[in-house]
Structure formats: structure tokens, C-alpha cells
Amino acid sequence: MMAKYNDYLLAYEAVEKKVESAIQSQTCDAELLEALNKILKGLKENFDTIYADEEIIHETLVEKIKKQIAALENYKSVENVKR
Secondary structure, three states, X not given: OHHHHHHHHHHHHHHHHHHHHHHHOOXXXXXXXHHHHHHHHHHXXXXXXXXXXXXXXXXXXXXXXXXXXXXXXXXXXHHHHHO
16 A cells, blocks of 8 residues: 555656656746646555545645646746737
């Protein structure tokens, strides 16, 4: 059970820096957005397998992912307006 959660955590950490870099360099990569959405979906689907003491960590991770998705989508919409 725990391994699955750790897989999502590692996947998120791998994507996190790329997202920050994409926002800083003002490039919105659809693949990053898709990766974050997949991780978020996986976390939501597997919430039942997460132990109670990890619930706070899980919720924090979900919130971080949601913020990054929002930041990327916001940047993407700003870019579309510019064009």
C-alpha cells in the first residue's frame, strides 16, 4: 500500500522542478500539465490506501499539485490572450 503513495510522491517531485522551470521560463508544456493531472488523479483514486498518519502529507501534496496546475493553466491562458 505504502509503495503506491511513495511512487506518486516521487513522480510529483520529479515533475515539480520542471513545472517551476516552465513557469519561470514562460513556457507552458502540455506534457507537464498532463503529468500533474495524472499524479493528482492517481492520488485521489488511491486515497483509501494511504495510512491515516500520511493523510496530512497527502492533502498537502494534493494542494501543491492543484496550485501548480492552476499556475500552469493560468500562464497558458495568459499566453493564449497574448497571441
